[in-house]
Amino acid sequence: MQPIIRVENLVKVYRTGKVEVRALQGVTFEVHPGEFIAIMGPSGSGKTTLMNILGCLDTPTGGRYVLDGVEVSSLRENQLAEIRNRKIGFVFQNFHLLPRLTAFQNVELPLLYASVPKSIRVRRVRDLLERVGLGERMHHRPNELSGGQMQRVAIARALVNDPAIILADEPTGNLDTLSGEEIMSIFQELNEEGRTIILVTHERDIAQHARRVIHFRDGRILKNEDVTDRIDARQLLEELKRQRNLLEEAG
Amino acid sequence: MNFSESFQTALFNLLANKLRSFLTMLGVIIGVASVVAMVSLGQGMRAQIVDQISSLGSNILTVIPGRVRQGAGPMGMFMARGGGNVLKYEYFQELRATPFPGIRAVTTEATTSLPVTFARESVFVNVVGTTPELLEIRNFMLLGGRSFSGYDYSYSRKVAILGHTVAQDLFGDPLLAVGASIRVGRTIFTVVGVLEPKTMGGQDLGNQVFIPLTTFRQYLTGDRYLRNIIVQVDDKENIPLVSQWLSDFFRRKIGDPEQFSILNQQDLLETVESVTGTVTLFLAVIAGISLLVGGIGIMNIMLVSVAERTREIGLRKAIGAKPRDILLQFLLESSFLSLVGGVVGLVLGILAGRTMASFSQFPFVLSPQVMVLALSVSLAVGLFFGIYPARRASRLDPITALRYE
Numbered sequence: 314m315q316p317i318i319r320v321e322n323l324v325k326v327y328r329t330g331k332v333e334v335r336a337l338q339g340v341t342f343e344v345h346p347g348e349f350i351a352i353m354g355p356s357g358s359g360k361t362t363l364m365n366i367l368g369c370l371d372t373p374t375g376g377r378y379v380l381d382g383v384e385v386s387s388l389r390e391n392q393l394a395e396i397r398n399r400k401i402g403f404v405f406q407n408f409h410l411l412p413r414l415t416a417f418q419n420v421e422l423p424l425l426y427a428s429v430p431k432s433i434r435v436r437r438v439r440d441l442l443e444r445v446g447l448g449e450r451m452h453h454r455p456n457e458l459s460g461g462q463m464q465r466v467a468i469a470r471a472l473v474n475d476p477a478i479i480l481a482d483e484p485t486g487n488l489d490t491l492s493g494e495e496i497m498s499i500f501q502e503l504n505e506e507g508r509t510i511i512l513v514t515h516e517r518d519i520a521q522h523a524r525r526v527i528h529f530r531d532g533r534i535l536k537n538e539d540v541t542d543r544i545d546a547r548q549l550l551e552e553l554k555r556q557r558n559l560l561e562e563a564g
Numbered sequence: 565m566n567f568s569e570s571f572q573t574a575l576f577n578l579l580a581n582k583l584r585s586f587l588t589m590l591g592v593i594i595g596v597a598s599v600v601a602m603v604s605l606g607q608g609m610r611a612q613i614v615d616q617i618s619s620l621g622s623n624i625l626t627v628i629p630g631r632v633r634q635g636a637g638p639m640g641m642f643m644a645r646g647g648g649n650v651l652k653y654e655y656f657q658e659l660r661a662t663p664f665p666g667i668r669a670v671t672t673e674a675t676t677s678l679p680v681t682f683a684r685e686s687v688f689v690n691v692v693g694t695t696p697e698l699l700e701i702r703n704f705m706l707l708g709g710r711s712f713s714g715y716d717y718s719y720s721r722k723v724a725i726l727g728h729t730v731a732q733d734l735f736g737d738p739l740l741a742v743g744a745s746i747r748v749g750r751t752i753f754t755v756v757g758v759l760e761p762k763t764m765g766g767q768d769l770g771n772q773v774f775i776p777l778t779t780f781r782q783y784l785t786g787d788r789y790l791r792n793i794i795v796q797v798d799d800k801e802n803i804p805l806v807s808q809w810l811s812d813f814f815r816r817k818i819g820d821p822e823q824f825s826i827l828n829q830q831d832l833l834e835t836v837e838s839v840t841g842t843v844t845l846f847l848a849v850i851a852g853i854s855l856l857v858g859g860i861g862i863m864n865i866m867l868v869s870v871a872e873r874t875r876e877i878g879l880r881k882a883i884g885a886k887p888r889d890i891l892l893q894f895l896l897e898s899s900f901l902s903l904v905g906g907v908v909g910l911v912l913g914i915l916a917g918r919t920m921a922s923f924s925q926f927p928f929v930l931s932p933q934v935m936v937l938a939l940s941v942s943l944a945v946g947l948f949f950g951i952y953p954a955r956r957a958s959r960l961d962p963i964t965a966l967r968y969e
Contacts, residue, residue, distance in 0.1 A: 370962050372884060391886050398884020409966065413580050425565050426884040516896045533575070 317477055318344035318367065324375035325362050325532075336362040337373070338532040345513065349504040351512045351520035351540075354529030361482070363529070364513050369393045369403055369478050380547055381477040383485050398426050402471025406483035408463040410455040410470075416442060417451045421468045427474055427484070441469040445499060460491030468499055478509045485519055491553055496547030497522045522546055565889045574896035577869075591858025592905030593889035593912060594946065596938045600913025603934050606844030608917075608926040613836045616888050617765045617829060619700045621733060623668075623800055625799040625807055626827040627651065627793040629816060650823050653781070655814070664809055666802030671695045672790045680773055681747040682734040689730050690772045691748060693780025699725070699759075701796050703942055704801060705767075709742040709757030712776055716756075720778040724748065725757040729770035748773060751783045764843040778806060803830060852941075858905070859945040866953035867899050877957050878965025891958040898950025899943055906942025 323338040341476045344350055352359045365371035366378060369385055372393075378385045381400055394452050400486045403409075410419045417438055442451050445465040464484060471479050481500065485493030500541065501522060504510050512523055520526050521544045528536040578585045647943075653674075660670045674693040679686050696712040698704075707728065716723050724746065731738035734746065741755045751902035753775065762769040781787075797806045807826055812825050870877070877890055914930060921928035 365963050370883070370966075391888075394881065394884055394886040397882060403882055405966070409875070409882075411876055412878065413576070422880070423883045425569050426568060426880075426886075426889060474884075 314343055314380075315382070316343040316378060317346050317348075318342075318511075319379040320367075321378075322376040323363070323366065323373050323378060325349075325359075325366065325371070326341075326374045326488070332513035336365075336532055339376070339499050340532070340534055342534065342537060344509060346509055347504070347507050348525060349500070349510045349512070349523045351514055351523035351526045352529060353514060353517070353520045354517060354535075355525055357366050358529040360513050360529045364480060364482055366510075366513065367478075368403060369396045394426075394475070398423055401476040402474070402476040402479040404464070404467050404471050404484045406468045406481065406486040408455070408465055408487070409461075410466055412455050415452045415454055416447060416458065416469075419455070419466055420473055423470060423474045434466035437473060438469070439490045441472055442466070444472075445469050459492065462493055464488060464492070465499065468496070472503075472508075478511060479503070479510045480512065483514055484512070485514075485516075491550070491557070494546050494550050494553060496552050497544075498550055501546050518544070565885070565892075567892075570889070571900075572894045572895055574892055574900055577893075578897055578910065580902060581869075583924075584865060585693065586610045588861055589901050589905035589908070591861035592855065592902045593850065593909040595855025595858040595945075596906045596909025596942050597913035598854055598940070599848055600934055600938050601912055601917040602851045603672055603844055604913070604917040604928060604930050605920055605924075605926065606840060606847050607929040607931060607934075610837065610840035610844065610886050611929050612926045613840065614833060617836060619703050619762070620764065620829070621703055621794075623797040623803060624701065624829045625795045625797060625803065625810060626649055626829075627810060628791075628797070628825055628827060629789075629823065631822050631825055635968055646791065649795055650818055651790040652817075653788045655817050656790055658881040659795075659813065664806065664952075665797065666797050666806045666849060668792065668798040669697045669699045669701060669796040671701055671796075671799075672777065672793045673698070674740045674777060674785075674787070674790045676780075676785050678749040678784065680730060681879035682744060685734045687730060687733045689727075691780070691784065692772050692774050693784070694774055695777055697796075698774065698794070701794060703762040704762060707758045707760045708739045709755070711757055712774075717776045717778055720776060720782045722751060722753045722779055722783065723775065724753040725759060725774040726748070726755055727770035727772040727774075728761040730773055731755075732770075732901075733759045735928060748775070749784060775842045775905055800830070803828060829905050836936065855941065855945060859902070859934070859949040861947060862898050863949035866894060866950055867956070869897070870894065870953050870957040873957075874960060874965045874968040877960050878968065881960070881962035882966060883969055886951055887958040890960075891954045894954035895950050898954065899946035902942045902946030902949075903939070909942065910938050958969055 317443065320343070321341050323337050323340040324335070327334040327336055332467075340359075340363060344558070352360050357397075362371070366373050367380075368379070369388075373386055380396065381397065383391070385396065409424070420438045420442060421434055424437065428515070439448075439451065442448055445468055447462060447465055447469070450458060450462065456464070458466065484500075485496055488496065497519065500510055500512070510523070512519070512521050521540055521542065523540055524543065525537070525539050527534055587776065594962060600609045603868040610700045656670070656672045671694055676691050678691050679688050680691075694715055696714060699706070699711050709725070712723065726734075726738070726741050728738055735744065741758050744755050745752055746755055747753070759770065783802065795806065795810060797803050807828060810826055811821075814826075815821050818824055880890065917930070918928050
């Protein structure tokens with residue numbers, strides 16, 4: 314099967330004054346459709362740089378990046394914007410919802426930039442918000458939503474243009490364990506439906522929800538291995554809820 | 565993103581910061597309002613003066629004693645006096661008797677100040693000795709009675725036509741004056757006509773009494789000098805020709821060309837137009853400076869807005885906004901601010917102009933050009949001062965912008 318992402322010998326060098334930082338020093342890997350990959354590594358390992366390049370927010374200094382059959386490393390700003398709009402769905406650690414827009418309007422935003430007609434927009438946004446369990450809170454603003462709910466809005470926004478991959482950067486970093494687990498269960502469900510997901514994290518527990526983990530250190534791939542003891546978020550959620558109920562009954 | 569959606573986004577953002585949007589707009593509102601008010605006032609002034617000059621009669625050349633200095637200003641030209649006793653009665657008679665192509669009528673004004681009395685009422689007025697043609701040339705309208713006849717003139721009859729103000733002061737109802745006997749100085753005159761009210765440059769022209777020049781000379785003063793000699797030309801095209809001829813005529817008579825001047829109404833109009841044009845421009849420039857300040861205010865607030873919304877811009881770019889989408893969004897915001905400011909300013913300017921006009925002697929003139937200019941300038945201000953902040957927003961690097969705190 315054709316890989317959805319092919320990265321070959323990717324190099325990224327930052328220059329700040331006279332200091333040269335080699336954030337990526339020749340990274341090569343492939344992602345196939347339907348995969349769920351976690352990229353792990355300590356801070357400064359280059360995983361954020363890789364994420365930015367994969368998300369077409371940044372361009373590599375050297376090497377090749379092919380996304381869904383398109384050679385991305387040579388594209389110009391407007392074309393990159395279009396790729397970000399249509400092929401990539403971002404989920405960020407701090408949600409990045411626009412505070413003055415309702416959940417509905419936030420999810421609608423990528424469709425506006427894709428010039429999708431209003432009738433289609435309304436249907437798709439509604440479907441997705443219902444899909445992530447926020448059908449009732451469609452017209453609430455972010456400040457009326459919990460952290461977990463905001464991240465679910467962000468996931469709906471990431472899905473709205475039916476992207477080729479979903480890039481999630483520490484999506485549970487700002488959430489408590491239960492909400493984080495709920496988010497991971499949504500990701501696992503989406504993956505079961507065939508979505509390709511790349512998740513960046515520094516938490517081993519979170520990485521274990523994926524099917525494959527790529528370990529990063531000093532701008533290089535350290536290990537690339539399948540997850541053997543995979544966590545099923547739904548089971549864990551039930552476990553967590555039971556524990557909480559027990560605690561509440563006791564206290 | 566299409567235009568109407570960009571517009572909705574821009575509007576939404578402006579409404580989210582109502583007070584700030586209003587304060588930003590205020591600069592443009594004040595700028596446009598003052599431009600509109602000032603230019604309208606200037607044009608009102610111009611219209612008024614032009615109207616007054618025209619109301620003195622059309623195609624008129626006036627010979628006056630003394631030299632009118634260049635650049636004395638329009639009213640200066642009017643008021644030009646001095647030179648003293650130069651224009652003799654004989655010149656007027658000779659000029660009147662000499663036919664020249666292009667001259668339709670020749671008249672004159674000899675003036676003196678005398679008390680005019682009816683019953684116990686007495687007022688001090690300007691008594692003008694003239695010919696029957698004057699009223700027509702000067703566009704004086706009769707309110708009642710009649711003008712002088714040729715007989716009145718030829719036989720030095722003691723008849724008078726009263727200006728509106730004089731008649732009102734002496735008789736209360738001006739029309740009661742017709743047929744009455746009044747005393748001018750120590751001579752009894754019969755009032756044959758009363759004029760409609762007339763003013764020029766805020767000056768009341770109704771405070772005059774007109775009598776035949778022959779009567780004037782016989783009963784009031786033996787003075788052989790005239791205040792002016794007025795020549796009406798039949799066609800505008802003949803003015804230069806007649807003017808040259810008059811100049812030659814008086815140079816022959818008087819000798820010294822420094823001793824008299826020939827005022828051309830057309831020149832006067834042009835001078836007035838250019839002077840009021842300068843005044844209007846001056847007012848507009850001063851008002852325009854406040855518009856400039858308003859524009860800088862817009863730029864300032866747009867820069868603040870771009871800084872505040874850095875993360876929003878980063879996010880929008882991350883999910884697919886192109887630089888031009890961001891550019892358009894911010895440009896629409898700034899132009900909307902200034903255009904709405906322009907509309908409000910236009911309305912306020914018209915109101916302010918009207919109010920100012922009602923407190924002055926000038927009419928309020930609002931030309932459509934001023935309205936179009938005000939609106940297009942305010943839109944241009946919004947675009948001009950919005951382009952820099954908008955470009956800055958559109959060029960933000962999404963990664964940096966998303967991390968911005």
